[in-house]
Amino acid sequence: MALAFTLLRGKPAFYSVQFLWCTDGRERMGNDGVVAVEKALSLLDCFKPGAESQSLAMLSQASGMHKTTVYRLMNSLERMGYVVRAQSGNYSLGHRVLYLGKLYEQSFHLSTVVEPALHALAALTKESASYYVHDNGQRLCLFRAEPSEGLRETRLAGTMLPLDDTAISHVIRFWGLGEPIYDKPPALPLFTAGARDVHTAAFAVPIFGAGDKFMAALTLSGPASRLSVAHESGELDRPQLEAAADLSRKLGASVALCENIYGRG
Template sequence: MAVKPEAPAEGVGAVDRALSILAAFRPGEAGLTLAELSRRTGLYKSTLLRLMASLERARMLVRPGEAAVWRLGPALVRLGLMAEGAEGPLRAFVPPVLRALADRTGESASFYIRDGEARLCLLREEGRHLVRDQLLPGTRLPLDRGAAGHVLRGEGGELVVTLGERDPELAAIAAPVRGPGGRLLGALTLSGTATRLGDAALRAPLEAAVAAAARRLSQDLGGG
């Protein structure tokens, strides 16, 4: 019979130090400076920079723009989802909302998260229109173009509409989804052709559907 080996009393120092960097972040923080990370971890800045370079390559830490400020990266979200399994909060609550939106509107429904200076399509439900915006979960798109990108950058308030911004033939409606403490978790989005979504009268019920679904999803995920 196989015997499970005992875990060694001591781990790998570099791994322990890297994990202490990730553990230094607290809910609701937009990012931490090198000085603050040094204060919280007790590590020298030179040591921090070496460890953080590895964490950045693995997308566990990201540094948006040129500022020396780091935040937790999208790789941790993906690992968290795998650890949570099918019953985890995002897996439990987001897909049914996307299916309901797609069924109700006929347009494609997506959930985006920020991935450095891009946005990542984390979850997706295709619409029923033959002509539609088609992409796969895991696709990265520009952060500075498209409704979801503006939401993830904190622009445009509680509802953003873009017409032909990323692609002249496409349009999108997006709203923020928030978790505990009001932390932005992602952008709930409907996307379709600029022809269909360009008509304000036809778009109005779609906007209302996205806004209502984002509010409900935020409540389900602890965002109040």
């Protein structure tokens, strides 16, 4: 048990005494975190594609926090380099965010293997190629490559999306989380159109690594009208399966697993 003494304003001779129960070395908030930190980080989440620069009022509206609270938190983030404030008063993300993003990539040691594979697949199929991983109950687009031409679905690497009914989520849920959404392993690649957005569709296959452990979903995405035709013809199946087999082998998956999952080519 700890004692906290608070001086009553205007009455220096008197003190109020609060008894704070502290067990296992925990402070009053326990192990649930610090609210101020969570609020500050939630402000960083307000910056999105198309909303890279935001005013105090915009941040207040997006976060649901009072302007004075937003102002204080943004001052702290600015001092630490996580945001910068322009002369207009608008805020944008700072250099520390880029640094942490690059550090996050490097911590996986994946970019030098995955990104060339994505660029090659995007160039071959002329569709957007992505590498999605499971992250805290959601799917994270860790790497992405866009084709050089044609109509495409644009999304930034680092985008978080829910585990929904898309082919991408099904791969993560079935092979990654072991959810019994299929009675037996389905034919690959999985395909869904209009599951998240009526205008988009996606093909997805699982990627495996060392010890034949699931690592990610390799996806091709684009306009639903075009990919639905490709699904009927099967023209993208073999290129995606071959890319997945090659990438899985490079990440440490066994030849036997790759032949079983993706076929012999």
